[in-house]
Structures are given as structure tokens and as C-alpha cells.
Amino acid sequence: MLSTETLFLLYLSTGFTVGFGHCIGMCGPIVVTFSLNLKEKNILVPQLLYHLGRTITYAILGGVVAAAGSFSMVAANIESFQKGVMIFTGALIMLMGLAMAGWLPHWNVFGDHSKAGAWISKSFGKLLKAKSTLIYFPLGLLLGLLPCGPVYTALLGTARTGMDAASIFQGVLTGMGLMAAFGIGTVPALFLVAKLADLDWLKSRAIIYKVGAVLMMIVGILFVVKGIRY
Amino acid sequence: MQHLFNMFSVGLLTAILLAAPGRISAGDKYQAKINCDLHAGACTQFLSENAVTLEVTPRPVKAMQDLAFKVTLKGKLPPDTKLPYIDLGMPGMNMGPNRVQLKSAGSAAYEGRGVIVRCPSGRRIWQAAVTIPDVGQIDFIFDVIY
Numbered sequence: 001m002l003s004t005e006t007l008f009l010l011y012l013s014t015g016f017t018v019g020f021g022h023c024i025g026m027c028g029p030i031v032v033t034f035s036l037n038l039k040e041k042n043i044l045v046p047q048l049l050y051h052l053g054r055t056i057t058y059a060i061l062g063g064v065v066a067a068a069g070s071f072s073m074v075a076a077n078i079e080s081f082q083k084g085v086m087i088f089t090g091a092l093i094m095l096m097g098l099a100m101a102g103w104l105p106h107w108n109v110f111g112d113h114s115k116a117g118a119w120i121s122k123s124f125g126k127l128l129k130a131k132s133t134l135i136y137f138p139l140g141l142l143l144g145l146l147p148c149g150p151v152y153t154a155l156l157g158t159a160r161t162g163m164d165a166a167s168i169f170q171g172v173l174t175g176m177g178l179m180a181a182f183g184i185g186t187v188p189a190l191f192l193v194a195k196l197a198d199l200d201w202l203k204s205r206a207i208i209y210k211v212g213a214v215l216m217m218i219v220g221i222l223f224v225v226k227g228i229r230y
Numbered sequence: 231m232q233h234l235f236n237m238f239s240v241g242l243l244t245a246i247l248l249a250a251p252g253r254i255s256a257g258d259k260y261q262a263k264i265n266c267d268l269h270a271g272a273c274t275q276f277l278s279e280n281a282v283t284l285e286v287t288p289r290p291v292k293a294m295q296d297l298a299f300k301v302t303l304k305g306k307l308p309p310d311t312k313l314p315y316i317d318l319g320m321p322g323m324n325m326g327p328n329r330v331q332l333k334s335a336g337s338a339a340y341e342g343r344g345v346i347v348r349c350p351s352g353r354r355i356w357q358a359a360v361t362i363p364d365v366g367q368i369d370f371i372f373d374v375i376y
Binding site: 014017018021022026070071072075076079086146147148149150152153154156226229230 | 294295296320323324325326327328344345347348349350351352
């Protein structure tokens, strides 16, 4: 049985290695999209808020799984919600790509023929124009629920920790801490990718910007398709 | 120098954006490496002069559910062989450490419980690396149902 300190270090280092070995490929497009969407604004605070939100969601999941003492039970209950989050993320990436390319005039995403349509258009419009920094925190909270293999694997470990804990409360706290450590570990890789997309030189090249936008649309469509089939 | 850095950044970003669709929608190139049909029953592979049999239940083997893993050893094992263990992973994709600890379940048989997680990429080829301390490691590569 490993000590709690060793476990924290293990989760942190796992997050770090998985970040470079897995997250860059699977979630890199999301942070690149955010970076490009922020255009001339400093990405540091929005990106940190996004990762903070994501890490808090991981920690909450860690606490829930530790309290339940079962990963598969919790996973079965949130599966359909995760599917929705994946579709939402794909739609968001796609629309951000369209907006970046300038092919989405006036944010009339869904048409404004009905009150509901107008509300959805307005809401997505706000998200797409998310130059306001604070929006990245709730986005992180939500996107922390994206289906993700390494997150599942990390949660498996917290379920075991929950079962081995002296009390439910201790198990929940340890589970939350471990998953937070995992989330923090993934930040350097994703932040590095976001920073690469933040180069002034890159953003000032219209053609590169448009190519990036098209690639984002493709990635967004794939996210939606995968979400539907998940 | 700045120019080189810019070129490197563009190259890396393009690779990430281009690689993403491949990783998200990967047709499974590891299909040919499958050496075991765990849905049909137990699988046996040979490590040195030992037969290592892996059985996973319930069948068919599905991701995201509790599974029972059973390893049975036959052959010339050292008398003080330590407990074997199984590392679950996906060939070519870092899914984080997922170890199934096994306990003795009778003569040269070991059992443990674990979960094979689901990858949103849709890839279904998984690998169970059975390690027998001081003897070696043998990989069982199989298909999982999502």
C-alpha cells in the first residue's frame, strides 16, 4: 500500500506524462481553439481559468467515485451526460472555427424564427465571442466531463482509495485531492500547445488563421460524430 | 532564430490539428496484432517454458464494467514465484497506469478484479500485459466491446 504522499506524486506525474502522451492529441484542438478565439488578448488567465474549471470537475468526480467506492457505477450514471458534453464541445469548436474564418455572420447560428432559436443563437453567440475571460471557467467545469480514457483510469484508482480509506469523508478528500493532482499534472502539456497557437506572428497571418479555422471545423465535426456514436 | 522557432511552432500546431482527427476517428491499425479472443474463452500464451492462461469474465468482455481476471500458470516456475499482475493498456496510446493486482486462488491460479476503460477515439484493441516477477512479461492483445 502506497503512502498518500506517494499517491499524490504518482497522480501528478501520471497527469504530466499522460498530458504529453495523450491529451495533446485528444484535447489539444480544444485549447488551440480557445487560444485562436482569444486573438490579440493574453491567453494566460483564460487558459488558467479553463484548466482550473477542468481540474475542479476532476476533483468532484474523484470525490464522488471515492464515496461510491465504485468507478463503473458512477461511470454508468454520467455516460449520457458525457455524450452530450462531447457533442456540445464539437459544436462549439466547429462554430468557433466558422466564426474565426468569418463565415458566421451576426451569430445567427440557429436562425431567429422562434424565441427559443433566438435565445440559443444569442447564447452561442456569447460563447463564440467569448473574449471575456470569466467564461473560460464554466467552460472548463463543463468540458472536464468530456469522456476521456486516462481520466477514467485515474478514477479507477480513486475508487480503490475510497474503499481503503478509514472513513467515507477521508476517502472523498483523498479522491478529490488525487484527481486534482492528476488535473494539475495535465496542465503543462495543454498550456504549451495553447501558447504555441498564441504567437503574434501566427495569428497575424490571415491564410494560416483560415487554414486553422478549417481544421478546427473538421475536428469539431469529428467530435460531434464521435459524441453521437459514443 | 526567430524564423526557425516560428516554423517549428507552425509545424507542431499543424501536426496536432492534423493528428487529432486521426486519433479521434482512428481506424484500428492494431487489429492485426490481436492474438487472443477473450470473448470466446480463456487464452494461453507461452513465456519461456511456462504456459500462461488468461481468462476474463463475464463474457463477452465489455469496457466500463467490473471484470474478473484469472491467470493460470503451468510449467517450470521458480518455487518462490511472487504474485503475478496485469497491466491493462491500449497499444500505441497512453491511457495511464491501470494495474490489476492478483491474489492466489489455488494451485498456480491467481485472480483479481479490474475495469477496461472506454476510449472516445472508438479504438477497441486492448492489451493485458501479464507479468510474472523474475520470469517475464507476456502480452495478450484482444478486442473489447464498447
